[in-house]
Amino acid sequence: xxxxxxxxxxxxxxxxxxxxxxxxxxxxxxxxxxxxxxxxxxxxxxxxxxxxxxxxxxxxxxxxxxxxxxxxxxxxxxxxxxxxxxxxxxxxxxxxxxxxxxxxxxxxxxxxxxxxxxxxxxxxxxxxxxxxxxxxxxxxxxxxxxxxxxxxxxxxxxxxx
Amino acid sequence: xxxxxxxxxxxxxxxxxxxxxxxxxxxxxxxxxxxxxxxxxxxxxxxxxxxxxxxxxxxxxxxxxxxxxxxxxxxxxxxxxxxxxxxxxxxxxxxxxxxxxxxxxxxxxxxxxxxxxxxxxxxxxxxxxxxxxxxxxxxxxxxxxxxxxxxxxxxxxxxxxxxxxxxxxxxxxxxxxxxxxxxxxxxxxxxxxxxxxxxxxxxxxxxxxxxxxxxxxxxxxxxxxxxxxxxxxxxxxxxxxxxxxxxxxxxxxxxxxxxxxxxxxxxxxxxxxxxxxxxxxxxxxxxxxxxxxxxxxxxxxxxxxxxxxxxxxxxxxxxxxxxxxxxxxxxxxxxxxxxxxxxxxxxxxxxxxxxxxxxxxxxxxxxxxxxxxxxxxxxxxxxxxxxxxxxxxxxxxxxxxxxxxxxxxxxxxxxxxxxxxxxxxxxxxxxxxxxxxxxxxxxxxxxxx
Numbered sequence: 023x024x025x026x027x028x029x030x031x032x033x034x035x036x037x038x039x040x041x042x043x044x045x046x047x048x049x050x051x052x053x054x055x056x057x058x059x060x061x062x063x064x065x066x067x068x069x070x071x072x073x074x075x076x077x078x079x080x081x082x083x084x085x086x087x088x089x090x091x092x093x094x095x096x097x098x099x100x101x102x103x104x105x106x107x108x109x110x111x112x113x114x115x116x117x118x119x120x121x122x123x124x125x126x127x128x129x130x131x132x133x134x135x136x137x138x139x140x141x142x143x144x145x146x147x148x149x150x151x152x153x154x155x156x157x158x159x160x161x162x163x164x165x166x167x168x169x170x171x172x173x174x175x176x177x178x179x180x181x182x183x
Numbered sequence: 184x185x186x187x188x189x190x191x192x193x194x195x196x197x198x199x200x201x202x203x204x205x206x207x208x209x210x211x212x213x214x215x216x217x218x219x220x221x222x223x224x225x226x227x228x229x230x231x232x233x234x235x236x237x238x239x240x241x242x243x244x245x246x247x248x249x250x251x252x253x254x255x256x257x258x259x260x261x262x263x264x265x266x267x268x269x270x271x272x273x274x275x276x277x278x279x280x281x282x283x284x285x286x287x288x289x290x291x292x293x294x295x296x297x298x299x300x301x302x303x304x305x306x307x308x309x310x311x312x313x314x315x316x317x318x319x320x321x322x323x324x325x326x327x328x329x330x331x332x333x334x335x336x337x338x339x340x341x342x343x344x345x346x347x348x349x350x351x352x353x354x355x356x357x358x359x360x361x362x363x364x365x366x367x368x369x370x371x372x373x374x375x376x377x378x379x380x381x382x383x384x385x386x387x388x389x390x391x392x393x394x395x396x397x398x399x400x401x402x403x404x405x406x407x408x409x410x411x412x413x414x415x416x417x418x419x420x421x422x423x424x425x426x427x428x429x430x431x432x433x434x435x436x437x438x439x440x441x442x443x444x445x446x447x448x449x450x451x452x453x454x455x456x457x458x459x460x461x462x463x464x465x466x467x468x469x470x471x472x473x474x475x476x477x478x479x480x481x482x483x484x485x486x487x488x489x490x491x492x493x494x495x496x497x498x499x500x501x502x503x504x505x506x507x508x509x510x511x512x513x514x515x516x517x518x519x520x521x522x523x524x525x526x527x528x529x530x531x532x533x534x535x536x537x538x539x540x541x542x543x544x545x546x547x548x549x550x551x552x553x554x555x556x557x558x559x560x561x562x563x564x565x566x567x568x569x570x571x572x573x574x575x576x577x578x579x580x581x582x583x584x585x586x587x588x589x590x591x592x593x594x595x596x597x598x599x600x601x602x603x604x605x606x607x608x609x610x611x612x613x614x615x616x617x618x619x620x621x622x623x624x625x626x627x628x629x630x631x632x
Contacts, residue, residue: 111562
């Protein structure tokens with residue numbers, strides 16, 4: 023069983039605080055901590071941190087860590103190959119739907135705005151454009167695999183315009 | 184039968200919302216969670232947690248067999264599906280019944296009827312509700328043929344869908360060819376069904392919906408909501424009651440919603456959605472959402488009812504304990520959805536670690552959320568991180584309360600639409616009221632040009 027502050031609890035605490043001379047209060051128990059502070063206009067805010075379940079049948083897997091980096095621009099590695107990077111984390115799909123022809127294959131010609139894949143993030147299908155002109159020479163991620171921001175999805179051999 | 188234990192087959196803020204009511208009612212809770220959610224906030228609130236599958240929704244929250252197996256293993260009386268995922272999936276309702284579990288929602292047959300746009304329209308026509316012209320289509324060329332008949336723009340919708348997923352406005356035949364497969368993919372990802380439906384697009388209508396509750400015989404309503412502030416059919420701001428609606432039109436819309444639900448012998452909590460042409464004083468049936476909705480708190484704020492508790496009561500087989508005359512609306516409420524998305528980068532999703540989450544607290548404010556400082560917002564599910572609900576004696580007072588509330592939110596580590604919500608709440612056109620479903624997209628295009 024876990025306990026947590028209910029809205030009514032918060033209201034009661036706020037009512038007590040309203041009558042008090044204090045501007046901040048932190049309440050810590052072994053299950054949660056909650057901080058209240060009075061900000062401009064005598065408004066209150068709340069910040070809660072719940073402690074993990076005591077009876078933890080919890081995962082030993084590390085929580086997913088998301089790289090908060092911009093996908094690097096198309097920097098050639100010096101071999102004339104341009105990477106197509108993931109701009110956001112999600113599930114990589116090579117075709118518009120299961121069983122359909124992939125958007126591109128090794129050997130396909132692409133332009134800047136050619137859709138080469140889809141990354142599904144937060145239930146949205148985000149089309150991935152090649153962002154460069156040339157020929158796909160390598161596809162590094164398998165259909166349905168998770169990708170992180172900045173992962174190289176494909177490599178394209180650049181063709182002069 | 185009295186429901187004593189519930190399996191909650193959902194996640195996020197709605198799982199927390201259902202858990203709160205269950206706790207108040209003394210109902211034991213078991214949460215069906217995906218791997219990545221096994222230690223999330225809802226899991227800590229639940230009495231027990233069963234991991235039903237891997238993190239992608241298709242392997243967990245959309246897996247009917249896994250949900251049923253979890254319910255049987257836990258020995259619960261009922262399953263609450265929340266919204267999205269399997270909430271409107273007739274298979275889950277049917278399998279529940281076969282296993283003697285109460286599905287907290289309508290019957291499997293009602294879900295099948297209402298979830299199918301074509302069938303729902305037949306029912307609406309039979310109940311004498313006005314309809315927008317439309318038809319189901321198997322491919323882009325069928326959709327193009329329809330569009331040529333009624334004229335562009337048209338809108339593509341998931342036949343099995345609701346909540347705007349897989350919905351796309353189409354302005355030209357070339358756009359149609361491109362959008363059709365993407366809409367199919369989104370429909371499949373969201374509902375496990377990629378059939379599409381095309382409809383004439385009504386320019387600048389308002390999205391007005393009516394909250395209903397039925398016990399299989401009788402139906403009552405809890406008033407209306409306006410959800411016109413949308414982007415790509417995703418609602419961002421909702422309010423109750425709908426502002427600037429003539430009382431005659433309002434009464435006709437509410438009557439139509441109740442008439443439709445009665446015609447379906449509807450059992451459960453549901454929302455009948457309409458597109459309203461204010462100038463012409465006309466309204467059209469859009470669909471019925473046969474579940475609790477994201478925006479239900481604004482209705483709770485102006486009626487004082489706990490809609491989840493009422494939903495559980497009728498699912499347990501109790502006749503409606505409320506009469507229409509018992510429901511009195513008081514004041515005005517607004518909800519702002521705080522999403523992990525970046526309005527400055529075409530609403531690019533922004534999953535990641537929330538380093539800090541501070542929410543407003545105070546009289547007339549409510550925050551429904553599953554996040555707190557230090558949690559991860561995974562990329563597998565939708566981007567909603569919190570709903571801020573502000574109530575006032577009238578609309579302007581609730582907008583004023585919302586402005587203050589938004590100013591007191593601190594969300595760090597991920598990008599959210601908080602700045603956009605602040606801008607909307609202080610926009611003169613919005614505060615004047617009566618904006619249509621195209622308003623936000625026009626507003627955004629002007630701001631970024």
